[in-house]
Amino acid sequence: xxxxxxxxxxxxxxxxxxxxxxxxxxxxxxxxxxxxxxxxxxxxxxxxxxxxxxxxxxxxxxxxxxxxxxxxxxxxxxxxxxxxxxxxxxxxxxxxxxxxxxxxxxxxxxxxxxxxxxxxxxxxxxxxxxxxxxxxxxxxxxxxxxxxxxxxxxxxxxxxxxxxxxxxxxxxxxxxxxxxxxxxxxxxxxxxxxxxxxxxxxxxxxxxxxxxxxxxxxxxxxxxxxxxxxxxxxxxxxxxxxxxxxxxxxxxxxxxxxxxxxxxxxxxxxxxxxxxxxxxxxxxxxxxx
Numbered sequence: 001x002x003x004x005x006x007x008x009x010x011x012x013x014x015x016x017x018x019x020x021x022x023x024x025x026x027x028x029x030x031x032x033x034x035x036x037x038x039x040x041x042x043x044x045x046x047x048x049x050x051x052x053x054x055x056x057x058x059x060x061x062x063x064x065x066x067x068x069x070x071x072x073x074x075x076x077x078x079x080x081x082x083x084x085x086x087x088x089x090x091x092x093x094x095x096x097x098x099x100x101x102x103x104x105x106x107x108x109x110x111x112x113x114x115x116x117x118x119x120x121x122x123x124x125x126x127x128x129x130x131x132x133x134x135x136x137x138x139x140x141x142x143x144x145x146x147x148x149x150x151x152x153x154x155x156x157x158x159x160x161x162x163x164x165x166x167x168x169x170x171x172x173x174x175x176x177x178x179x180x181x182x183x184x185x186x187x188x189x190x191x192x193x194x195x196x197x198x199x200x201x202x203x204x205x206x207x208x209x210x211x212x213x214x215x216x217x218x219x220x221x222x223x224x225x226x227x228x229x230x231x232x233x234x235x236x237x238x239x240x241x242x243x244x245x246x247x248x249x250x251x252x253x254x255x256x257x258x259x260x261x262x263x264x265x266x267x268x269x270x271x272x273x274x275x276x277x278x279x280x281x282x283x284x285x286x287x288x289x
Contacts, residue, residue, distance in 0.1 A: 055074075055093070057096075058078040058082070059078075061079050062077070063103070063106075064076070064077040064104075064105060068113050069109055069113050071088065072089075072113075073087065073094070074086040076107070077118060079103040079104070081098070081104060082098055085130060097116070097135070099126055100118065100126065102120050105121065105145075106119040108150070109151075114130050115127065115130070117138070117172075119149050119162070120146060121145045125138040125146060125149070138172070145187075147163070148161045148189065148190050153193060153195060155197065156172040157170065157178070160191075163187040165182070165186065166180045166182045181200075181202075181217055184202065184204040186205035187205050188203065188204045189203050189204060189205065189230060190232050193214075194237070194244065195237050199211055199220075200212045201246050203230035207224070207227065207228065208224055209222070209224075209246070209248055211246065223246070223263060226252050226256065228252035228253075228275070229251045230248050230250045231276065231277045232248070232249045232277065233246065233249075234246075234280060236281050236288070237283065243261050244260050244261070245258065247279055250276060253270070253272045255268070255269040255272075
């Protein structure tokens with residue numbers, strides 16, 4: 001079981017303290033999972049073309065995973081202070097990146113496939129060249145614990161957030177902080193850009209979600225309703241039949257869908273028996289995992 005996953009078996013409890021291995025899904029054995037489709041409520045489905053493969057190697061729980069843009073690599077960030085790179089086809093750990101001195105909470109690839117960015121409780125953001133395994137510190141934030149990273153889809157800019165209640169925008173090439181968005185009154189757990197990079201959503205421990213316009217740096221909407229910490233956010237792009245939707249998952253065991261134009265919660269998905277730590281939208285299948 002992995003802590004951050006787009007495929008969770010129905011009925012399995014979330015046990016983050018025991019999470020020290022990864023599972024990938026590749027071969028044709030039926031597997032049950034819970035999902036939401038726009039045309040139907042949350043339901044249990046059958047995936048006939050996936051099989052669990054265990055990727056073992058971390059010595060402590062795994063907090064975050066990310067695929068490379070070309071889909072060939074998987075990066076995993078762990079409380080053992082390392083980042084591991086896995087070959088998707090073979091399940092082999094290709095490299096272990098060392099440099100952080102505390103828990104690693106987030107990891108993302110940028111579009112060139114060989115650059116990785118990580119955030120850690122050691123108060124640093126590191127920029128990794130996975131070919132040389134060398135890193136440079138993009139930002140040293142002295143006292144802030146870093147919990148979330150998001151990559152702008154159209155520019156060499158990332159956003160980071162953590163305990164200082166602000167969202168920082170960084171120029172990856174220059175290694176400098178460009179600006180900060182302020183408005184949250186508690187530590188920030190999750191941030192994400194929409195597919196165009198026009199909007200950024202953020203959630204904090206006051207159970208609030210904010211929608212920001214990136215260009216103007218203005219907060220456009222505040223979403224309220226969750227009764228627990230909001231662990232993850234993702235956007236569903238607009239279509240001819242629906243507006244753009246923001247999806248949030250929370251410790252209150254619910255997933256909420258928000259219309260970002262009017263700021264209303266349009267649906268609450270229930271069914272999980274434990275905290276919901278991750279949610280993922282598949283544009284190919286038009287399904288929310």
